[in-house]
Amino acid sequence: MTEFKVGDRVHHDVRGDAEITYGPFDSPWGGTRYVIRLDSGKETAVSPGTLSAIPEPPKFAIGDKVTTRASRQEGRLVAGPFVSRFGGRRFWVVESTDGKHEAPSEESLTKLSEPEPVKVGDRVRVVKDSDGYRAGQYIGRVGVVAEVEPRNELPYKVRFGDGSGFHGDPDGHWWCEVVERVTDEDTYTHNGVTYDLSAKYRDRDGDVWHFARFGDKVVGLIGRDPVDEHDGDPFRFAAGYGPLTRVTD
Structure with a gap:
């Protein structure tokens, strides 16, 4: 029974x-x-x-990212679960980031959530661009992921500005090693200047531009907000009437 x-x-x-x-x-x-x-x-x-x-779903699985109560180090589960000869407790094998292993009890593990992988179309900020040629030129710049090649040493091809420039241009693209998804702001960088797309900008003729992002495209319209990517002009067109000055009133 x-x-x-x-x-x-x-x-x-x-x-x-x-x-x-x-x-x-x-x-x-x-x-x-x-x-x-x-x-x-x-x-x-x-x-x-x-x-x-009713069987409970397993708490952990091979490959899960965890921390252990004793060492407080992060690692991944590489084997388990096993039942201990002493007391019958369940334990797992954890490989820490330094390559060493430990076998904590299941009760001492805490599963860590992992961010969704960066994908094509995501707005990202460059954390590390590439070593050697032009190293550091793109660090901190915000762009849109155009390609992802996980097997490459530089897996993220990031498009900056409207992407119309040649490889390496301010409004071109560059292969980067580490990027982070941008969630705290809606900005656009053109010729090294970052613009707040939630703001309005006045050009040299006195016209006031409103900007909006639709996917990886940014368009501007004089006098009101664009409603889609075809309702207005590419950002570079408005920038041609620059310098653009942010409207503060």
């Missing part, structure tokens, strides 16, 4: 899914009983023969 404990999720063969709230106890009419709480909130006493366990 399967034994249950308070808190276990179970399935009753007639009443459906439930949770054990009390038991086991001896019934006055003979046999063992448990009290279960149905999903409706009602409780009832039932015999264990009418119950089946």
Whole structure:
């Protein structure tokens, strides 16, 4: 006979899914009983023969990024789970970032969430561009990911500005080693100058431009906000009437 404990999720063969709230106890009419709480909130006493366990989803899996309570180091699960000869506790093998291994108990592990991988079309800020030629030229600049090649030493091809320039131009593109997704601002960099797309800008003729981003395209329109990528001119057209001065009133 399967034994249950308070808190276990179970399935009753007639009443459906439930949770054990009390038991086991001896019934006055003979046999063992448990009290279960149905999903409706009602409780009832039932015999264990009418119950089946609902398996809990595994807490961890090979490849999960975790920290351990003892070392407080980050690592990845590379083997497990195993059952210890001493006390029957479950443990995993963790490989830390320095390549060393430890075997903590499952109870001492905390799973870490990982950010969604950067993909084509994401707006990113360059953390590290490339070594050697023009190293550091693009660090801190914001652009749009045009290609991702995970097997490359420089996996992210980032397009800057409107992408109309040649490879390496301010409004061209560059292969970068490390980038981070931009979530804190909506900006656009043109010829080394970063513009706030939520603001309005006045050109040298006194016209006031409104800008908006649609995917990897930025367009401007005089007098009102663009409604789509075809409703206005490319940013470089407005910049041709520069310098653009931010409107503060």
